[in-house]
Amino acid sequence: MDLHERLLVQVSVRDVYDAATLAGHPGSGLVFTGQAGHDAVRMVRRAGYDGPLLADRRRYAGSARVRGTARLSADWIADQVEAGATTPLTDSGYIGEGDHESLHAILEQALQWDDAVAVLPVHARWVTGDRGTLLHTVADYGSPVALVVEDGPPYRPIPLPLLSAGVAALGALAHGARWAAIGVREVLRHLYPEPHEARGGWRRGGARSAFVVEGLEFVPVERLGEGTCGCAACRGRPLRHLVEAEELHVNTHNARVLHGLHNRLLRATHRERWWQALTEAAAGAGSPTKR
Numbered sequence: 643m644d645l646h647e648r649l650l651v652q653v654s655v656r657d658v659y660d661a662a663t664l665a666g667h668p669g670s671g672l673v674f675t676g677q678a679g680h681d682a683v684r685m686v687r688r689a690g691y692d693g694p695l696l697a698d699r700r701r702y703a704g705s706a707r708v709r710g711t712a713r714l715s716a717d718w719i720a721d722q723v724e725a726g727a728t729t730p731l732t733d734s735g736y737i738g739e740g741d742h743e744s745l746h747a748i749l750e751q752a753l754q755w756d757d758a759v760a761v762l763p764v765h766a767r768w769v770t771g772d773r774g775t776l777l778h779t780v781a782d783y784g785s786p787v788a789l790v791v792e793d794g795p796p797y798r799p800i801p802l803p804l805l806s807a808g809v810a811a812l813g814a815l816a817h818g819a820r821w822a823a824i825g826v827r828e829v830l831r832h833l834y835p836e837p838h839e840a841r842g843g844w845r846r847g848g849a850r851s852a853f854v855v856e857g858l859e860f861v862p863v864e865r866l867g868e869g870t871c872g873c874a875a876c877r878g879r880p881l882r883h884l885v886e887a888e889e890l891h892v893n894t895h896n897a898r899v900l901h902g903l904h905n906r907l908l909r910a911t912h913r914e915r916w917w918q919a920l921t922e923a924a925a926g927a928g929s930p931t932k933r
């Protein structure tokens with residue numbers, strides 16, 4: 643089982659029973675989030691799921707997040723291996739703007755494990771102005787890494803695996819990242835700067851957003867525009883039928899549509915150009931679903 647070119651779905655532990663629905667197709671896989679993530683990995687593995695499975699402890703997010711200088715847990719690595727994770731992820735803390743000490747602390751500690759992926763949750767400055775430093779430092783240590791990029795200005799895709807991303811996951815894959823994970827719901831598609839003021843948008847009416855291909859964006863179901871969807875979940879119905887649908891149905895639509903895009907990406911002869919054309923078309927579409 644390999645993570646090569648996989649588009650994973652990042653979920654909560656409570657999604658454990660929906661795993662096969664959300665990530666049952668080829669080229670997919672799951673990332674369970676939180677400190678019980680390895681338990682979910684074990685359950686899904688025992689239930690016979692044969693795709694890649696990862697566990698992201700996400701100590702780097704939320705109001706009680708830890709700094710990247712925190713000691714990485716060997717128990718957390720061992721728990722994931724024992725549970726049947728495809729490869730273990732470190733339980734890294736957050737790497738703030740210009741915090742070289744945290745970046746080095748995580749990469750240095752990760753060297754003690756042969757196959758662990760060093761999770762690097764970074765301030766947006768690391769993928770814009772300090773991008774060269776980040777890439778050189780990662781290359782110098784030589785360990786496999788996965789980025790989590792805090793919300794910030796748009797940035798050029800980076801050829802490194804991504805966790806907790808939105809459509810940027812496809813951009814990373816198009817630019818040569820080995821794998822990337824898209825969050826199944828809003829909070830798992832972002833790393834919010836702290837302190838984070840919840841703007842109320844994602845709680846109201848549940849957390850249901852549907853992916854719309856034309857705009858390459860997740861749209862709250864209440865704001866969906868005209869148009870139909872031919873995915874296996876919607877079967878040609880108007881997109882607006884998702885307004886009344888259960889969260890799992892909306893997320894199944896998301897998984898199917900993103901899987902379709904992923905397949906197109908893998909077949910593209912020049913992936914970077916394909917992605918650029920797609921994003922330019924989305925920006926110029928003036929999609930009626932846009933706010």
Ligand SMILES: [Zn+2]
Nearest residue numbers: 871873876895
């Ligand atoms: Zn659909």
